[in-house]
Amino acid sequence: MRSEIRARRWFLLLWALLLAFKLVLAARLPLFVDEAFYWQEGRHLAWAYSDLPGLTAWLTRIGVALGGNDVLALRAPFLLLAACLPWLVVRITAREFDPVQGWQAGIFALLLPLAGTLGLLAVPDVAMALATLLCMDAGTRLLRTVDATAALELALGLAIGALSHYRFIAVIAVGGLALLLIPEGRRALRDPRVWVALAFGIAAWTPLLAWNLDNAEAGLRFQLVDRHPWAFHADGIWFVLVQALLVTPLLFAALLLAAWRHAGDDNRVARYFAWLGALVVLGFFVLGFFADTERVSFHWPLPGYVALLPLLPGVLRRWPAWLRRATTALAALGLLTLLGYYAAVSVPALRAHSAGAKWYPGNFAGWEPLARAVRELRATLPADTRIVADNFKVGAELGFALDDPDIAVLPHPLNRKHGRAPQLALWGLRADDRAALGPQPLLLVVGASEIAYKHLLAHYHDLCARLGPLPAPLVVNVDHGRQRFLLFAFGEAAQTGACTTPAMAWFDAPAAGARVGRRFLVAGWAFKDGVGIARVEITLDGHPLATARYGLPRPYVAPFWRISTDPAHPDVGFDAEVVLPEGSAGVHWLGLVLHGKDGSRETWPEQRIVVDDTRD
Incomplete structure (x- = not known):
């Protein structure tokens, strides 16, 4: 009893402190470019989009509808969902093992760096983690007995996952395989109520499938074909090192040991957790040798670690006290390091200091100075001047800052690379040339630092081909020019002549x-x-x-x-x-x-x- 009280107090203290810190940090952290685009999607409500199902955009819309066009309001629904996740871990673990282990698993759900920072950004991983836990909870209930409550929870989890991200397909596949590996799981899968829940979960993919059918499978091709080389490369070997650092080495080892130790456990629930977590992590490890290496993917295995958390206290109990303390301390240090990174990103002076470093947070930086410069310049231009962005990042970030979700965007390699080009075209915001923008003054905003320098002159000449000779730009250098924007004011009439470019x-x-x-x-x-x-x-x-x-x-x-x-x-x-x-x-x-x-x-x-x- 005393151990339970102590563990509960530690959990409540850590949960409250972490939530308070994340609220402050979320209010100060500049908007990440993906968040800005999700906001833009939320301002153009639909069942699905070119890059994602609809749930992330809907949550951003709820946030700004209730709290105004503010970064904290935008992130508030995600912070709320993230705050619920450790409680779900506590509930599942306490029911399946004991209350002490429940509170201990909840503590590590807070300390696990990838999980503890959830909600700081308005991204799909929050809803995916919630869907994973709901499906886990339903799965453990189904292993004992099939009832309407478990089937309903399974249906809810599957639906939330389907509305969150394409990657949830991996969780569904692994979860189904884990149940098939257990006799009680095979029995549950034969029950009609489970089939009804599965049918409901499958139906939740309908909006995404319909969008793809209407748009030449653009979303599926981007997620499954265009962004991945699908050829073996040795970069996947870095997966183990990167994950060990992100999860923290001792905690990473403990989670893997939990999966190994319980894979053949007589306890069917422990075996289910072990297979679910291990197969997700192992699957993404193998995928790393063939999949995309240009975009961030270190967070993909998070559902696997979440599935293993209920097994963690049992493993740590067998370790000596000094090793348990070291595991906890190292996990806390990892969480503080990741939170510290976000805190540093939110301080302009520290961002500027990192301008010469490889880890410079370009996707967070420069948007507020750019918005100020655009406001000041636009105030000197005709009232009907239309803002045009040269890529989706500039369009979305400026759109949020100016509360304008309809900024036109020119064709750009970034739009295709991130799967946003089809969506911009659907909204009617893609402008191929001056004729598409109409006979009115234009303010073109170019993200010069988004183009590799060796391709920059060609990009300028492409802008000339689309819009005519480029007038003298107003330059906005942020953080010593690491982020560089160029503002071009065009008159009402299109100009012709030789191409003039920035220097x-x-x-x-x-x-x-x-x-x-x-x-x-x-x-x-x-x-x-x-x-x-x-x-x-x-x-x-x-x-x-x-x-x-x-x-x-x-x-x-x-x-x-x-x-x-x-x-x-x-x-x-x-x-x-x-x-x-x-x-x-x-x-x-x-x-x-x-x-x-x-x-x-x-x-x-x-x-x-x-x-x-x-x-x-």
Whole structure:
């Protein structure tokens, strides 16, 4: 009894603290690009969409309908569902084993990093975890006896899963296989009430299937064909390491041990949990050798870990006390690390500090400064100016910030890569050229940092082909230019003529991250198609430092940028020797201001250098 009270108190304390922290963090964390698109889908209510079934979009719509167009309101339904999940784990484990193990399993449902952070983002994984637990609970009831309550719970879980994500098909398949491996499960599957529940669950896929039938199977092709290479690659071996780090090593080992130990257990419920969890995790491990490696997939096995949580306390009881404490402490540290990452992402100064790092959170960053710049520029333009985005990310994020779900979007590789192109076309928001946008002023917003630099000039020329010569842009550099947006104001009448593009540039010296003395050479090249460069200004930490000599020969530039039309080629080089004052040691950001011959002024992304006084 004393152990139960102690475990319950720890659970309640952790649950309350985690929920409070997540509420504060969810209110401050910038909107992730997928969340923004789910918001946009919620503003165009439908039974299904090109990337997902309808439930995620419906939840975002409920949130903003009740709480206004605010990030916390958007995430509130997901936070509420996520807060219920540990209680379900407690209930299932306590009923099948004992109350102490129930509270202990609930504690680890809070500490498991992937589960403990659920709800911070408005994503489908929350509803999928809920559906998994409901189906698990129903499955354990069916193993004892088939009744209407268990069948109804199974139907509800299957329906929620079907309305959440295509990936829930894996949970259904594994759950069915786990029941078939147990005699009592096979008996339950012969009961008509279970078949009715299964029929209800199958019917919940109807909206998604209907959408695909009406749209040339675009959603199925994206989820099952286009995004996956379906060819063996060795990257799947990283699955074990990545999962061990995300779950935390000792907890990962304990969950796998639980699956191994109970796979042949005489207790049919324990055996069911073991097979369900093990097959989900193992299935995604095997899939990792053939599936998509370009998009985030580390969260896919979460339903498997959730299924193994009820078995975890029994495994930990056999471990020595020091190892149990180490497992708990390491899991808590993993949760705090992941929460700390989200907290850091929510602080602009910390995001800016990470601008030169590979883990820079680009999908969270820059949207608020961009929205401010768009509002300010739009206030100076005609009232009927229409905003156009060059990709779905910009369109959705700006749409949320401006409360406008109908921002037109140009064709872009990102739209296809993320499966959003068909949906934009269905909404009538895809605009292929100027004629499709109508005879009115336009404000084009381009996410320049979303295109690989080697393809950026071609992207600019594609924009010219669609909209005409590009006017001088207003540049919005966020976090030293790691996120870079260009705003182009077009008049009412379409323009013709040679393509004019934003400037292109490169630092030949110093290299990014280089250590330099107080006196060093800055060299590189710059060009601007259709107009040309008038002068190049060197900046340090955003302040003018020197004016470079421009027009130096760089014969290797034009052969690389074959489509460039700047008549100054090959004389597009620049250099300047700069001398910094004493006391300049430390980290600085070296930048450029590119002045076009058309009077344009474009700030170039900055690169990090380290000034070392001892090198002089």
